[in-house]
Amino acid sequence: xxxxxxxRRERKRLATHxxxxxxxxxxxxxxxxxxxxxxxxxxxxxxxxxxxYDHFPSKEDAIIGFDAWRVDxxxxxxxxxxxxxxxxxxxxxxxxxLFDESSGEWPLRMRAINSxxxxxxxxxxxxxxxxxxLVEVIAxxxxxxxxxxxxxxxxxxxxxxxxxxxxxxxxxxxxxMDAAATFDGAVALLAAALxxxxxxxPC
Amino acid sequence: xxxxxxxRRERKRLATHxxxxxxxxxxxxxxxxxxxxxxxxxxxxxxxxxxxYDHFPSKEDAIIGFDAWRVDxxxxxxxxxxxxxxxxxxxxxxxxxLFDESSGEWPLRMRAINSxxxxxxxxxxxxxxxxxxLVEVIAxxxxxxxxxxxxxxxxxxxxxxxxxxxxxxxxxxxxxMDAAATFDGAVALLAAALxxxxxxxPC
DNA sequence: TGCACTAATTGCACGTTGTGCAGTGAGTGG
DNA sequence: CCACTCACTGCACAACGTGCAATTAGTGCA
Numbered sequence: 276x277x278x279x280x281x282x283r284r285e286r287k288r289l290a291t292h293x294x295x296x297x298x299x300x301x302x303x304x305x306x307x308x309x310x311x312x313x314x315x316x317x318x319x320x321x322x323x324x325x326x327x328y329d330h331f332p333s334k335e336d337a338i339i340g341f342d343a344w345r346v347d348x349x350x351x352x353x354x355x356x357x358x359x360x361x362x363x364x365x366x367x368x369x370x371x372x373l374f375d376e377s378s379g380e381w382p383l384r385m386r387a388i389n390s391x392x393x394x395x396x397x398x399x400x401x402x403x404x405x406x407x408x409l410v411e412v413i414a415x416x417x418x419x420x421x422x423x424x425x426x427x428x429x430x431x432x433x434x435x436x437x438x439x440x441x442x443x444x445x446x447x448x449x450x451x452m453d454a455a456a457t458f459d460g461a462v463a464l465l466a467a468a469l470x471x472x473x474x475x476x477p478c
Numbered sequence: 479x480x481x482x483x484x485x486r487r488e489r490k491r492l493a494t495h496x497x498x499x500x501x502x503x504x505x506x507x508x509x510x511x512x513x514x515x516x517x518x519x520x521x522x523x524x525x526x527x528x529x530x531y532d533h534f535p536s537k538e539d540a541i542i543g544f545d546a547w548r549v550d551x552x553x554x555x556x557x558x559x560x561x562x563x564x565x566x567x568x569x570x571x572x573x574x575x576l577f578d579e580s581s582g583e584w585p586l587r588m589r590a591i592n593s594x595x596x597x598x599x600x601x602x603x604x605x606x607x608x609x610x611x612l613v614e615v616i617a618x619x620x621x622x623x624x625x626x627x628x629x630x631x632x633x634x635x636x637x638x639x640x641x642x643x644x645x646x647x648x649x650x651x652x653x654x655m656d657a658a659a660t661f662d663g664a665v666a667l668l669a670a671a672l673x674x675x676x677x678x679x680p681c
Numbered sequence: 682t683g684c685a686c687t688a689a690t691t692g693c694a695c696g697t698t699g700t701g702c703a704g705t706g707a708g709t710g711g
Numbered sequence: 712c713c714a715c716t717c718a719c720t721g722c723a724c725a726a727c728g729t730g731c732a733a734t735t736a737g738t739g740c741a
Contacts, residue, residue: 284737288689312726323691328728396603403599403646422651425664428643433668436639440631443609448625461628465636487708491718515697526720531699 292330294320299337304383307390308338335394338387341401350408362413366434367462374455389446399439406431437461495533497523502540507586510593511541538597541590544604553611565616569637570665577658592649602642609634640664
């Protein structure tokens with residue numbers, strides 16, 4: 276899965292990284308992010324506070340945790356989708372993976388977000404970086420200049436809107452709804468109505 | 479415009495409120511929000527640091543500044559739109575006002591956001607509250623249960639996606655594009671493709 | 682094996698953020 | 712004129728986030 280672990284050093288670093296995230300996730304879900312200090316997270320992961328900040332810029336990022344390398348990962352995944360696939364569907368497939376990849380973390384993440392809705396915002400913030408990368412690839416696929424034509428930015432924005440809406444409604448339902456399934460449904464609803472750039476008029 | 483100013487006390491409070499926002503906006507646009515401390519903002523507005531925190535929870539909020547009362551304002555505005563108007567168009571009209579109302583502040587706000595993209599995120603965060611209220615009204619208009627049917631949340635998410643996309647592209651163009659006009663165009667593009675809830679199939 | 686080299690971790694210091702609390706003074710209403 | 716309310720203020724304090732230098736473990740080469 277991971278690009279082969281190169282050495283013991285890198286392996287240990289990943290271990291502390293994971294331990295910090297797990298601790299932040301667990302504590303954040305248990306007591307709410309506001310009542311958890313960075314010191315507690317670091318202690319739970321058995322490292323110093325200073326080390327925490329070498330891995331995450333803030334405790335919120337440790338919980339939301341969309342690292343920079345995921346951007347590349349997502350971009351490559353979108354590039355690998357067949358060229359014949361409609362942009363929105365391609366976006367759905369690769370974004371859908373965000374739910375599946377760290378599926379074990381999502382329940383805790385949702386509980387943490389429930390404790391402080393501002394975390395949901397932080398998450399949407401991290402989407403900005405994703406959107407930028409995705410818009411770039413969509414522009415390649417469609418051959419449109421993203422600075423000239425709003426279509427790439429719009430399709431991507433619509434896809435993330437579906438992602439956000441599914442997150443929000445899943446949260447509103449108190450966890451009774453599956454965010455991933457809701458996301459698929461939302462995209463399907465949009466796909467039925469949205470059309471590719473060539474024909475601006477739907478019918 | 480404002481619900482009549484009741485007394486001198488309230489008037490003075492609004493004055494300091496405005497002075498703080500103006501100072502934050504000006505300094506943030508000039509030097510970037512990261513290089514401006516709350517103390518500087520407070521000093522520029524000739525009040526104490528503690529007073530600043532009586533008006534805004536953080537310097538970012540002073541710049542982005544979507545107060546709670548605006549939520550009610552926006553909700554009422556949406557309720558006042560004719561029932562025959564398509565949901566997306568109604569959303570466009572009321573959201574469009576966000577650009578016009580404090581039009582004088584937008585140039586400064588854009589420059590501040592340019593200095594630190596995280597501010598754009600903070601702005602999107604504040605949209606969550608707006609979306610919640612708007613979804614509620616859309617649910618009323620369409621007679622759909624927002625917890626049961628994803629349509630209200632989706633239309634609203636799509637509308638704010640257009641808002642966000644227009645903000646982002648306007649920022650990317652370095653201010654050469656008009657965010658408000660771009661917003662209108664984006665919504666028009668979407669409106670041509672999206673259809674009301676009754677008929678899920680566009681044709 | 683021995684020896685530089687790199688990088689993760691750590692402690693320390695420091696400025697900044699955000700909040701609770703009590704006091705002051707101006708504005709308000711009877 | 713007299714309570715009463717409330718914006719503003721200073722103070723203290725916990726927590727956040729970062730720069731810097733030292734330590735220690737892992738890495739690569741002779």
